[in-house]
Amino acid sequence: MTASTDRVSPLENWTARFAAASATPVQFSIREVAFATHINLRVDAAAFGAKVRAVLGCDLPVVANTWTTGGECSAIWLGPDEWLVVAPDGRNESFCADLRTALSGVHHAVTDLSANRTMLEIAGSDARVALAKGCPLDLHGSAFKPPQSAQSLLAKSQVLLQCVDANPVIRVFVRNSFAAYVAEWLLDAAAELAASRNLDTPRIANRLA
Amino acid sequence: MLQIDCPWCGMREEMEFSYGGQAHVAYPKDPHAVSDEDWAQYLFMRDNPKGLFLERWVHSQGCRRWFNVERHTVTHEITAVYKPGEPPPAAKP
Amino acid sequence: MSGTAANIARIEGAGKIDRTRPLAFTFNGRKLQGYAGDTLASALLANGIHLVARSFKYHRPRGMLTAGNEEPNALVQLERGPYTEPNLRATEIELYEGLDASSVNCFPNVQFDLRAINGLASSILVAGFYNKTFMWPKGFWKKVYEPALRAAAGLGVAPDSPDPDTYDRMHWHCDVLVVGAGPAGLSASLQAGRRGVRTVIVEEAPEAGGSLLQRPATIDGVAGTEWASKAFAELDAMPNVLFLCRTSVFGYYDHNYLMAVEHRTDHLGPGRSPGVARKRLWHFRAKRVVLATGAHERPIVFGNNDLPGIVLANAACTYATRYGVSLGKCGVAFVNNDHGFALALETQAVARNIAMIIDPRPDPDDALVKRAAALGVRVLCNSVIATAHGWNRVSSVDICPTRGTGLARLECDHVLVSGGLNPAVHLYSQAPGKLRYDANLACFLPDQCIQTVEVAGALNARFSLDSALEDGALAGKRTLHTLGQAVDAGAPAEAKDELHILPVWSVQAQLGLKLPGKHFVDYQNDVTEADILLASREGFRSVEHTKRYTTTGMATDQGKTSNVIGLAILAASLGKPIPEVGTTTFRPPFTPVTFGAIAGRDRGSLSDPVRTTPMHAWHVDNGAVFEDVGQWKRPWYFPKPGEDLHAAVARETKALRTTAGVMDATTLGKIDIQGADAAEFLNRVYTNAWTKLAVGSCRYGVMCRPDGMVMDDGVTARLADDRFLMTTTTGNAARVLDWLEEWLQTEWPELEVYCTTVTEQWATTAVVGPNARKILKALAPDMDFSNAAFPFMTFREGVVAGLAARVFRISFNGELSYEINVPSWHGLALWRAVIEAGKPHGLTPYGTETMHVARAEKGYIIIGQETDGTVTPQDVGLEWAVSKQKDFIGKRSFSRSDTARAGRKQLVGLLPQDKAFVAPEGSHLVASPERSTFDPRLGSPSIGHITSSYYSPNLESAFALALIANGRAMHGKTVYCSQGSGLKPMTVTDPVFIDKEGKRRDGID
The missing domain is CATH 3.50.50.60 (FAD/NAD(P)-binding domain)
Structure with missing residues (x-):
């Protein structure tokens, strides 16, 4: 007895709704980026960052709430000894194995979390305002821009935000079971902004840019 | 709502944090060497001052790190924030 | 235009309304017209309508007192149906085409209010009258008085259907x-x-x-x-x-x-x-x-100072200047300060309807007095208004010199008042x-x-x-x-006295006379000067107590016009200076906020996250009824057509014990614990020992708080020498992770341990029952599921249904049971394959209810059900999992006098003598059916309570778990469960009802 080996992402059935909400991408767009490699890495970066770099081709950021990129990977700061390594789909097993080998004898934890979360990428002039409807962070363009990231709340879900472009393009990492809630919430936020376009949306978006 | 200066993440809203009660209440090194009275003190009794209070918080929705805060219990003014293992402000030279 | 003609009180050429945009609106069913830029209040006044409301207690006629957010009187019900909003201030409602508003608190209508009879009964409606009057007979408050009072003294009506707005x-x-x-x-x-x-x-x-x-x-x-x-x-x-x-x-x-x-x-x-x-x-x-935030003008308390047509000077000026509305033909102003004096003159300059300014001061500002003369306004110094007269509208006032006596009556149709300013x-x-x-x-x-x-x-x-x-x-x-900007702030300018106020809080007090009429302090709650004086005579000294006793300042306007006057009157009656009496506390909200605004976006499907597992779609397609477990939706049971909960659970439970069942166990918390000291760490947080657990094996563990009470439990597997996978209960997943981090970060930073939550990395399918092995064999032909190769409490990695998986042989029901973990993105595919493979073996999907019944039949506890933060591992029969050798969190507390004492409640089983009786969970138990001889209403004292209770098709009887004092010594005895007015006898048993020998967990090969 065998099962389908096709993977199912948490937001697989949302593609059409995301496309509809992204009709005017200058203002707002949203898509799921599924199946990327997510590795949670815990180690003393000051002492052993070089070993990690040798495997990933990427430095671990030491400045809180920032991310770096290098080779195939980006590394997002989660805590003083904790990072989320994001790499292309399918690299989870080899990177995990290589990291464990490189760090053997060193206190570390390498945990494959590729199936633990999914990622929503939102962009456009409304993106910051949409998030500001439920996120207590200061999302002003001067306060949240590349290479920044932050863990916080979006409405009632814990999220990791990564600002990948000041324009902006913002990635929202969310645990599988919260993904539908966050997606529904973001679509609702964006719809309200679209309906209010003649009232105040551009003015407010402009004030957060 | 308070604004708390996480020693790692900087100023964040209180809703990202969880409260951990009085700071510097160490778990006894050998609990079995402690009298019943002292053990009960450790378990149940905490200070409740009107004024400056050293307390623990954890940035539960952020970096998940525990730290200490010196807060005025009347005004909610936060006068110091420091990492575990660091001395409280009054103890600093 | 007919509407224009109806705006009888508009001042030609005045105001900032847009006269090119007339707006039709309805008030109390009357069709009226205003203009863009009007408020509802200004539009009503423009139409000559002053009487807009009835007061809360006495149902006195009321009109606009103010032109802003401090308005106490002009509360209206705006619009109808689901959109309707009660108690809005007409002074703040911007007029729009088609607006439909009505007065609140009037029956049958605002012009003729039957309940104004309350005014005649007012000698009994004094401060504290609710507390004093409706005390007897007992029981009448709830049945008679309260409903009648609520009907008589209500404000607006809440909408009774869902709010259509977002x-x-x-x-x-x-x-x-x-x-x-x-x-x-x-x-x-x-x-x-x-x-x-x-x-x-x-x-x-x-x-x-x-x-x-x-x-x-x-x-x-x-x-x-x-x-x-x-x-x-x-x-x-x-x-x-x-x-x-x-x-x-x-x-x-x-x-x-x-x-x-x-x-x-x-x-x-x-x-x-x-x-x-x-x-x-x-x-x-x-x-x-x-x-x-500016300042609010405040009134002066005089007789019948609440009559429609009596307004604050600032309001009169606003209506004239901003809205081009005249409040009448003949107005008088009663002011005690230059600011109010100037407002009266500014009103006169636009409305040309102020005949006289009455001022208690001997010497108002010279320039102002000259301007008054130029504008044709008489100024009467050293004088006050004592009482106003009128029916539904002020028609005259009695004027009295501040020294001496003698009243003069002055006809007028509106009065401007300024008693000073409250910042x-x-x-x-x-x-x-x-x-x-x-x-x-x-x-x-x-x-x-x-x-x-x-x-x-x-x-x-x-x-x-x-x-x-x-x-x-x-x-x-x-x-x-x-903020660090290079700005020279300069020296602060000295404040000048720009009011020249002569404080007059109450005219009665000022004159030392008893004057006729009612003297209102708080218009919205109908609190009079007499109420405050009564409170003072009755011994109320604190302003906070007086506020609550008289209800001054406790209405929806939060006393914006009344608080300071109230406390000044209290201070005077107590013979204390005002600062010694002090103010009441100002609390949010400054202005009322609707529930809709507070709820915001957290409505409907967004009111709380609904967490689902990767297999959720299958559960929905197959008719699962769901149970909320925290934010998770878990299948509760899978009814077949015509089945209720009872029937479905009976079928599912039978299947699990006779053929096989399958359950989605994804929601259990999972924490990956890595590091050289991982075993030592588990030794400290769990009550049992972990150092010797072999790689590839699992162990059940109990976690206590330092006070020795059970906090969580679960099975933990050793993945490697330095790596464990801990499972937690569904509801405690986040709490346990926080707990572990707290100890690692704050008490034991020297331990080399990292914890990472992996709950959602894995989807877990539990295959349970005598046929479980057959199903697993079909799914994973390359794995060896024999008892010897894959014993109880171990796990193996392998390929299941073509997917890389980790299979745990653990059991929460006493049956042979395998929990298959695959990365969550394969969870649904694996589940479908398991269902397919199980078809020849009677595999039945089951939900949380069957899981509960099955675990309770085996006496397995559920955290939060058998435990409640006051229960030790020993209490629930887990002493076998408590190490005597090593120390751990909570151990010290087991020798505390309360934890070590005899007579603690212990976990037992209960079998009702009436096998159909499923006792309500939480029911108290008594040792004897006897009633107290002292008071026959009392039974014997509670000896414990029921923690879990179900019907078991396997036992063909209802059964329960309970915590009973000294319960383990009571096996075989009868206890009684209170049920309605009667008592149901139940027999105390061992908490394990099925397979005490544990033979079933190996299944059939």
């Missing part, structure tokens, strides 16, 4: 938040905005200007209104400035966190802006705050800022605040336009200076 919320950070866009606020904002700092200006009116909209003024050679709109335009064009009108800051919280409600579409009317959120709740975090200290006080009483100005002023806030304008006792503008600029500069 609401929004926004978090916003800024350097400077300016509250109020009057002259001072605008002046401060220009300072901040021009410097480029992130500035927010919040104004509750539809446009900027504040008092500039209400009074004629000239600034820098242009009209005040023009200056205000230029300032607005300049600020609104700045990218660093967010200017919000129609937005009320209602709460000032810690660390400069302020909340405001923006009324985005109210002024457009219902249903005109589809998809646009009606209100938006703003959450501001500001580095600095400038409060320029709007509400937000400042919430901050919390301390207030000081200024005896010279007869008002409370901001004194000291722990937050970084500046005050400006009338709030800061700068009552004239020039000083408000100057003060605002200075506040802006001081704010910028504290």
Whole structure:
């Protein structure tokens, strides 16, 4: 007895709704980026960052709430000894194995979390305002821009935000079971902004840019 | 709502944090060497001052790190924030 | 146009309304007309309608007292159906085409209110009358008095169907938040905005200007209104400035966190802006705050001072200047300060209807008196209004000299009153800022605040336009200076006395006379001077107690016009200076906020996250009924057509014990624990030992708090020497991770251990029952599932249904059981394959109810059901899992006198003698059915309670788990479960009901 080996992402059935909400991408767009490699890495970066770099081709950021990129990977700061390594789909097993080998004898934890979360990428002039409807962070363009990231709340879900472009393009990492809630919430936020376009949306978006 | 200066993440809203009660209440090194009275003190009794209070918080929705805060219990003014293992402000030279 | 003709009280050429845009509206069913730019209040007054409401207790006729947010009388019900909103102030409702409003608290109508009879009964409706009058007979309060009183003394009506509107919320950070866009606020904002700092200006009116909209003024050679709109335009064009009108800051919280409600579409009317959120709740975090909230004028207490037509001077001036509305043909003004005096003259300049100014002061400002003469207004000094007369509208007033006696009656159709100014200290006080009483100005002023806030304008006792503008600029500069900008704040200007007030709180007290009529302090709650004096005579000394006893200031207006007067009257009656009596506490909200606005976007499907597992779609397709477990939706049971819970669970439970069942166990918490000290760490947090657990094996563990009480349990597997996978209960997953981190970070930083949550990395399918092995064999032909190769409490990695998986042989039901873990993205595929493979073997999907029944049949506890934070491992029969050798969190507490004592409650099983009796969980148990001989209403004392209770098809009987004092010594005895008025006998048993020998867990090969 065998099962389908096709993977199912948490937001697989949302593609059409995301496309509809992204009709005017200058203002707002949203898509799921599924199946990327997510590795949670815990180690003393000051002492052993070089070993990690040798495997990933990427430095671990030491400045809180920032991310770096290098080779195939980006590394997002989660805590003083904790990072989320994001790499292309399918690299989870080899990177995990290589990291464990490189760090053997060193206190570390390498945990494959590729199936633990999914990622929503939102962009456009409304993106910051949409998030500001439920996120207590200061999302002003001067306060949240590349290479920044932050863990916080979006409405009632814990999220990791990564600002990948000041324009902006913002990635929202969310645990599988919260993904539908966050997606529904973001679509609702964006719809309200679209309906209010003649009232105040551009003015407010402009004030957060 | 308070604004708390996480020693790692900087100023964040209180809703990202969880409260951990009085700071510097160490778990006894050998609990079995402690009298019943002292053990009960450790378990149940905490200070409740009107004024400056050293307390623990954890940035539960952020970096998940525990730290200490010196807060005025009347005004909610936060006068110091420091990492575990660091001395409280009054103890600093 | 007929509507224009109906605007009988419009002043030709006056006001800033748009006469080219007439708007039709309805009030109490009457079709009326106003203009764009009107409020409902100004439009009603323009139509000559002064009587708009009935008072709360006495049902006295009431009209507009004010023109702003402090209005106590003119409460209306706006619109009908689901959109309707009660108790809105007519003075704040912007008129729109088709607006439909009605008076609240009137029966049958506002003109003729039957309940005005309460006014005749008023000698008994005094302070505290509810408490005093309706005490007897017992039981009448709930059945008779309260419903009647609620019907008689209600305000508006809440909507009774779902709100069709949407609401929004926004978090916003800024350097400077300016509250109020009057002259001072605008002046401060220009300072901040021009410097480029992130500035927010919040104004509750539809446009900027504040008092500039209400009074004629000239600034820098242009009209005040023009200056205000230029300032607005300049600020609104700045990218660093967010200017919000129609937005009320209602709460000032810690660390400069302020909340405001923006009324985005109210002024457009219902249903005109589809998809646009009606209100938006703003959450501001500001580095600095400038409060320029202005001041409220306050009335003077005299006889029948609540009659329609008696308004504040500021309101009369606003109606004339801003709305072009005259309040009557013949007005008198009663003022005790220069500010009110000037307002009366400004009203006269536009409306030409003020005959006389009555002023208790001997010497009003010379210039003002001369202006009065020029405007044809008589000034009567050293005089007060003693009593007003009229029916539904003031028709005359009695005037009395402040010294001496003798009343003169003066005909009039409206009265302007100004008893002084109360700076709007509400937000400042919430901050919390301390207030000081200024005896010279007869008002409370901001004194000291722990937050970084500046005050400006009338709030800061700068009552004239020039000083408000100057003060605002200075506040802006001081704010910028504290933000590190190179701005010279200069020296603060001395406050000048711009009021020259002679405090008159109550005319009776001033004259030392008893005057006829009712003397109102709090209009909305119908509290009179006599009520406060009565409270004082009855011994109330504290202002907080007097407030609650008389209900002064406790209505929806929060006493904006009444608080200070009330406490001044109290102070006088106590013979104390006002500062010694002090103010009551100002609390949020400054103005009422609807529940819709508070709920915001958290409605319907967004009210709380609904967490689902990767297999959820299958559960839905197969008719699962779901149970909420925290935020998770878990299948509760899978009914076949025609089955109820009982029938479905009977079938599922049977299958699990005779063939096989399958359950989605994904929601269990999973924590990956890595590091050289991982085993030592588990030794410290679990009650049992972990060092010797072999790699590839699992162990059940119990976690206690330091007080020795059970906190969580679960099975933990050793993945490697330095790596464990811990499972937690579904509801405790986050709490346990936090707990582990707390100990690692704060107590044992020397341990080399890292914890990472992996709950959602894995999807878990539990295959349970005698046929489980057959099903697993079909799914994973390459794995060896024999007892020898894959014993109980071990795990193996392998390929299941073509997917890489980790299979745990653990059991929460006593049956042979395998839990298959695959990465969550394969969870649904695996589940489907398991269902397929199970078909020949009677595999039945089951939900949480069957899981509960099955585990209870085996006496397995559920955290939070058998435990409640007062239960030790020993209490629930887990001493076998408590190490005698090593130390662990909680061990010390097992020798505390209370934990070690005899007679603690212990886990037992219960079998009802009536096998069909499923006892309600939580039921108390007694040892004897005897009643107390002392009081036959009492039974014997409780000896414990039922923690879990189900019907078991396997036992063919209901059964229960319970915690009973000394329960283990009571096996075989009968206890009684209270059930309604009777008692049901139950037999105490061992908590393991099925397979005590544990033979079933190996299944059949």
